[in-house]
Amino acid sequence: MRTKYRLGVDAGGTFTDFVLADRDGTVRLFKALSTPHDPTEAISNGLKQISEAVGETAEAIISQCDLCINGTTVGLNALIQHKGAKTGLICTKGHEDSIEIRLGHKEDGYRYDADYPPARMLVPRYLRRGVRERVVSDGSVMTPLNEQDVRDACALFLAEGVETVAISFVWSVLHQDHERRAAEIVREMMPDTLLTVGSELYPQIREYTRTSTAITNAYLGPTLKQYVGGIDDYFRDLGAKYPVRYFQSNGGLAIGQAMSDRSVYAINSGPASAPQAGLYVCSPFGHDNVITVDMGGTSFDITLTSGGNTNINKDIDFLRYRIGVPMIQVETLGAGGGSIGWIDDLGLLQVGPQSAGSDPGPACYGNGGDQPTVTDANLVLGYVNPDALLGGRMKLDREKSFTAVKEKIADPLGISVERAAHGMFTIVNNNMVNGIRRVSVERGYDPRDFVLVAAGGAGSAHITALAKEMGIDTVLVPKLASGLCAFGQIISDVKYNYMATCPLRLEGDAAYAQINDTYAEIEETGVRHLLADGFENDRILIRRRIDMRYVGQVHECSVDIENFTIDASTVDRLRDAFHARHEQLYTYSEKQTPIEVVNLESTLYGRVDRPALPRLAAGEDVSGAIKSHRPMIFSPDGSAIDGPVYDGSKLGMGAVVDGPAVIEEITTTIVIEPGWRASLHESGSYILKRND
Amino acid sequence: MSAVDPITLSVVRGVLETTQREMTLALEKTARSSVFNLAHDYSNALFNHVPEMIMQGQDIPIHLGSLIPAMKCVAGYFGDDIHPGDVILHNDPAYMGSHMIDTCMYKPVFYKDELVFWTVCKGHLTDIGGPVPAGYNPDATEIYAEGLRIPPVKIYDKGVRRYDVVNLLLTNLRARRDQEGDLNAQLGAVQVGERNLIALLDKYGLDQVRACIDELMNMADRQMRKLIATVPDGTYVGKSMVEDAGHGFGDLEITATVTVTGDSCDVKIDSPPQIPYFINSYEGNSYSGVYLGIMMFAQVPPPYNEGLYRCVTVDMGPKGTLCNAQEPAPHMNCTTTPMETLTDAVRLAFEAAAPDKVSAGWGHANGCNIAGWDTRHDEEYVSMILASIISGAGATPTQDGWHACGPECCFGALTSGDIELLEYSYPIVIHQYSLMTDSGGAGKYRGGSGTCWEVEPLDKPMDFITFGEGRHNPASGAAGAFSRMVEPKVGRIEISRGGKVETIKDNVIEVINPGERAANKNPGGGGYGDPYERSVDAVIWDVRNGLVSIEGAERDYGVIFTDPAKLVVDMAATTALRGAAVAAE
Secondary structure, X not given: OOOOEEEEEEEOOOEEEEEEEEOOOOEEEEEEEOOOOOHHHHHHHHHHHHHHHHOOOHHHHHHOEEEEEEEEOHHHHHHHOOOOOOEEEXXXXXXXXXXXXXXXXXXXXXXXXXXXXXXXXXXXXXXXXXXXXXXXXXXXXXXOOOHHHHHHHHXXXXXXXXXXXXXXXXXXXXXXXXXXXXXXXXXXXXXXXXEEEHHHHOOOOOHHHHHHHHHHHHHHHHHHHHHHHHHHHHHHHOOOOOOOEEEOOOOOEEEHHHHHHOHXXXXXXXXXXXXXXXXXXXXXHOOOOEEEEEEXXXXXXXXXXXXXXXXXXXXXXXXXXXXXXXXXXXXXXXXXXXXXXXXXXXXXEEXXXXXXXXXXXXXXXXXXXXXOEHHHHHHHOOOOOOOOHHHHOOXXXXXXXXXXXXXXXXXXXOOOHHHHHHHHHHHHHHHHHHHHHHHOHHHXXXXXXXXXXXXXXXXXXXXXXXXXXXXXXXXXXEOOXXXXXXXXXXXXXXXXXXXXXXXXXXXXXXXXXXXXXXXXXXXXXXXXXXXXXXXXXXXXXXXXXXXXXXXXXOOOEEEEEXXXXXXXXXXXXXXXXXXXXXXXXXXXXXXXXXXXXXXXXXXXXXXXXXXXXXXOOEOOOHHHHEEEEEEEEOOOOOOEXXXXXXXXXXXXXXXXXXXXXXXXXXXXXXEEOOOEEEEEOOOOEEEEEEOO | OOOOOHHHHHHHXXXXXXXXXXXXXHHHHHOOOHHHHOOOOEEEEEEEOOOOEEEOOOOOHHHHHHHHHHHHHHHHHHOOOOOOOOEEEEOOHHXXXXXXXXXXXEEEEEEOOEEEEEEEEEEEOOOOOOOOOOOOOOOOOOHHHOOOOOOOEEEEEOOEEOHHHHHHHHHOOOOHHHHXXXXXXXXXXXHHHHHHHXXXXXXXXXXXXXXXXXXXXXXXXHHHHHHHHOOOOEEEEEEEEEOOOOOOOOOEEEEEEEEEEOOEEEEEEEOOEOOOOOOOOOHHHHHHHHHHHHXXXXXXXXXXXXXXXXXXXXXXXXXXXXXXXXXXOOOHHHHOOOHHHHHHHHHHHHHHHOHHHOOOOOOOOEEEEEEEEEOOOOEEEEEEEXXXXXXXXXXXXXXXXXXXXXXXXXXXXXXXXXXXXXXXXOOEEEEEEEEOOOOOOOOOEOOOOOEEEEEEEOOOOEEEEEEEOOOOOOOOOEOOOOOOXXXXXXXXXXXXXXXXXXXXXXXXXXXXOOOOEEEEEOOOOOOEOOHHHOOHHHHHHHHHOOOOOHHHHHHHHOXXXXXXXXXXXXXXXXXXXXXXXXXXX
């Protein structure tokens, strides 16, 4: 690290997490309630806490940061809640409906579900305007662009108050002129409107994917632009020396302009850093099979890393929208501390996906919420201390929790409040277990081969219950659990993906030269961006990937390759890598069949130094850390036992705590169910194992 | 249940599903034909040693039902002559295949010298020989005029490829390079399946895996029995009509008689004698129709395996009938026609049994195959185009039908393929791929919209061969739904040449030249409930989005606009029109 501090700010639906790393390896975590109406308010509240803790002003801290990094779920939330901007699409006439036809497919798993609704359109049909133009599969123009059609579309958009426009034409990836000219017209007629051009955002073959990606990008653009603008200004005013970095769903950092231009990369900004952090905290234990579960106020995010490799997806359906650009695979459920318990039409207890968010929040926050949430249930169950949340800065009203659970759940079902609360706990756990199964068991991974890493403020209260259900017997809860994503962000590199389409047969010097030149071209752009970002050449890393197929196939197979000059003497390395990958995936290769190249991709990293892991000192006898006993409910019948409550800040390296017990950390509460034992490791993580 | 560890059970179930999905990926990602690699017109399944289907996946319903009898038939044919390293190929309906162009590969999986599983991959090839490219020959009066029949035959014998046999097969097919690539892709799929299953056995042992699989089949069985037990005992009848698609034998009625006794049911099919036209269904294919009709009623969640049908007995009627055809009946169209009508009949019988579970019918298939010369690579091309058959789904008691999700026989499992990838594969321009105004069946909940797929060949003329029906009778509505404006809701083919548009409702072979266009217009799904009960706001939104016309709003929904440009509704006239209908009843 070049300067004294590095700051990570991860803005979640309920809390905004702050991680401040020192040059000497100290990492501190702070939390403030999120303020979705103006995110800088939460940041300002957080900085106040940090300033008190380190004894420097916010300005002094920020000006001594080498990086201020921000992860945000603002894009994700806009997509989940369909609160993006009013969007118009200009496309090739006759192809207005590709995003609604969705390849004519109904998702697997819902084939025989009569109540499963179609995906909600981000652009309604009347704002999807076809224009006369057509390029065909060899890149030649069959029908020139009809500029009047573009103007008519703009006129409609202006009349309808459209805020953001996507342009996506068939085969634009082979002939960009029509999209470029249409873009000029849109800029001329709608100068204040954000514009997404399909072939620039996602220059790869596949009209449906490209159009859908462009629409999603356009839909989120205004939200991200406003967000990033506010954050950039805020930090600049505080004296930040370097631009704020934002965390992207591809697992790397980017500057603000990139986030508003390519907002589709922001969709899963926050949660995508979990695998990075999970691997880092597991490294002292030698584990590289890691499932991270991040439970915050509104959502529950799961990632899986096997053998150190985290899955990257591209051309997938995300929240039912086809997204082409690469993203870290994150499974997200509507299950968090703020998830609301309710009774359905059949009289069955359900939890989520609706959330009380941070405003009004759970009933116990006393902000006017009267719906029983998971946090309220946990309070009733004795898992959460009403006086100790956020180190006592936030008081919870147990009476309000009790009343909400009683009125909305217990009384209608005719059961005790304690049973109702335990029922909510069980049901939300069950929802989460099903989610974990989707990323593990359903993909052929046995969860018992993995370590479960808890993240998010609410996760630690559920973690042993989840592990028990999954048959997992090793759980890791870092003291930083509730800010794990923010931590993952400050140990991440800047990362940009550059793509190009390069359809040719892998034969002859001209072809080799074209591949070589195309890589050189996109990488030159990438290096230029990173140099402008302040990275020296020796901090820039390039990773190449190439999509190839046998002639006659239409789907490509991605192969990672080294950086070398591609010519007649080296091209066999590409061929061999492709045959080998094809064989690995599909059991066979066709060594006699010619190969063709489709897409090239270079990922450029600006390497960032990582802060060291903390080292805890050995502590006193653990009995000295017991601060109280309170009734805790672990039984479905609602009966309570008197369990010890430990003050986590008084536990040192090597401390051992047997369940049933609760360990209260400043920002999270670890519930240790009966039959589990927690030991605190010097790296600052509790390792929990089953001892029954 | 007590013997099975619940976590292991979940893992085994997950591995079976993953295996099936990975077989699917292996096939889709490596195949040459767009039918495989874009359209998902294939199915993979796993069988145990018996062989019973232990994992049916979520693939095409028309394939999966018939695989159950076909696998048994193929295994029975070879009896004890099944060895490690064998791979068997088969397509013949006389051995329980569906239609000949769906070619199926079976790989026995051995573990410690014991036959333990079969991995099976069935897919729609782009050609199967015979006089008409792509196999659909509306002029065939016998099965012998429809292509190459493949009874169960080994293409690998104890691990050795039988080049002579494979060569015999490929020599009979058009576009040999693609067919060979697709056979390799199928081989990859069954090998991926084998690889995963053996890893599963290595980890958990045969006994534990078998116990889990037995439990999964029992779960499916219990689920179906529990549901059927809720239906009152009795006999229920459903009837549906196959349209005359130009063959001259008139409309043909299929009757399904369902008798429910306790937690089991018997399905009896009655159909007219087979005809010398390609819409006869052999027994294996008819199983698919019956099972899909049951699933449209049951709508149970996974696991899907043969356990689902343990409580079902089926009688397809006498040999020599439309739904239980025998040689020499031609049959190539059978997976859509009469299969969808057979499905409708079974579904309607179950509707009579359990009216509260009723959903509307889906649009039937009305598709095309294309063939011609690709000057870009100087080679012939031939394929079914699945993008040409995407119809609307039926409305349900809770919502509008999905747009562009049918046809009924595929039930949302198809993918139509990205148009750029289709144009990359064939020398064509797809001028239109869109939803169609007024195509969804009218109802309180509207049927989903059908699609229009319009194509023009580049450089050379193209054969355009149509199949299916659904061009006269709209998809059946439910709970009192019906459409007054019928014409936009049924399928048709429109050929544009020389400034004129010709509408065709029969199965034909046309030659389309560059500069001319052919469009498949596919039916919408049926509606649910009285269309006059549809909210006026919903009708306005549909009109605004071009899904319903001003005329359709008035005729189908009784909603009258005073200012069509601004979409202002004349509420008084609307209320009067809707009220008059109520008074008239």
